[in-house]
Amino acid sequence: MLDGRSINTISWFALVIATILTSFPVWSQQVREAGTVATLDFAIAETLFAVQDLPVAMGGVSNYQSWTEDDSLPPNLVDIGSNPQPNKELLSTLNLNTILIPLQYAYLKDDLSSIAPVAQLSPYNTSPLSGWEKMIAFTKEIGTHTERKPEVHQLIANADDRMNHLRDTATTLPQPLLLMQFLDTRHVRVYGRNSLPGIILEQLGLRNAWDGPSSRWGISTIGIGELFNMEAHFVVVDTSHLPSRRTTQENVMASELWGQLPSVRAGNTTLLDADFWVFGAIPSAILFADSLINAFESK
The missing domain is CATH 3.40.50.1980 (Nitrogenase molybdenum iron protein domain)
Known part of the structure; x- marks a missing residue:
């Protein structure tokens, strides 16, 4: 026959076991999510x-x-x-x-x-x-x-x-396109075939104007003067939202050198919102593609 102490002990163990059993799913979920x-x-x-x-x-x-x-x-x-x-x-x-x-x-x-x-x-x-x-x-x-x-x-x-x-929409865009970013008042970075912009141009059936050498990331640095020989529509990655880049971009686009470039004089330039990571993967690739189409549709 069980005395009061034994009953209390059994009740305590039952409570412990019940607590463990009811909390186990939560515990395992926390471990899985951690x-x-x-x-x-x-x-x-x-x-x-x-x-x-x-x-x-x-x-x-x-x-x-x-x-x-x-x-x-x-x-x-x-x-x-x-x-x-x-x-x-x-x-x-x-x-x-x-x-x-x-x-x-x-x-x-x-x-x-x-x-x-x-x-x-x-x-x-x-x-x-x-x-x-x-x-x-x-x-x-x-x-x-x-x-x-x-x-x-x-x-x-x-x-x-x-x-x-x-x-289908991309077929209405001018070609070829030269994707670039201002580095300083004399140099630009151009995006070649293996870069994120270059990869997406190819996916959209668009011609990339830059077929010169490039790094593993598909980029090259050239002098702005070299753009005189480029027959292309210039797409400038707009970095004016970055304080460290804003002044450079403004100075280049206001410079006499930039203004004398044939593509610039002909009005063949477009600013592209840089809401994507230029060395990114599929998420940035989709953002770039959407941004490119939107930039020309809003012109």
Whole structure:
């Protein structure tokens, strides 16, 4: 026969077991949602924002926001400092599933591997694939590393649909197009075939006026004087929203040299809203495509 103390003990154990059983689903959900993906690259970061709901730790947050003017970053985003020199102490306190880094930060791989598994990837690589195929392969890699394959495939499908929709409209745009950005009062950066703008021009069936040499990112620096020999419609990536670039852009566009260029004198110039990351992946590619079409439709 059980005395009062035994009954109380049994009741206490029953309460404990009941509490554990009822709280277990919540506990397991918290563990599942706690895994964070860290990255030191904006192209990787914007893809993560598009395909996953887990927390993201990212370097250079303020620089990314300044360039893209993106006010819709995830509320649980963790800023881990600069991309070349991330805050390793902060990283070590996070519940990291993986750290995804671009190819140019290979020197950090061994050091960061002591914190979490590290993978290197970039849509701008030396693969023989086309630029768009490399972007798709890059996006699929992210899906593999984050276990978000269905979401990644949906992102790719949506991007293909958007490109198909814009391709018909793009046939009305002048050609060829020369995409550029002012670096200083004497030099511009031009975007070639392997750059994000160049990749999207090709996807839209548009001719890129720049067929000269370019870097792994598809960019080249040339003197503004070289633009005298370019028969093209100039598309200028508008960076006037960046305080460090605003004065340069204003000075160049007000200069006598710029005003004497044949394309400028003929009125064949268009300012393009830089609401995309120029070294980005599929999310920025779609923003660029939309921005390009909108820029000409609003002229």
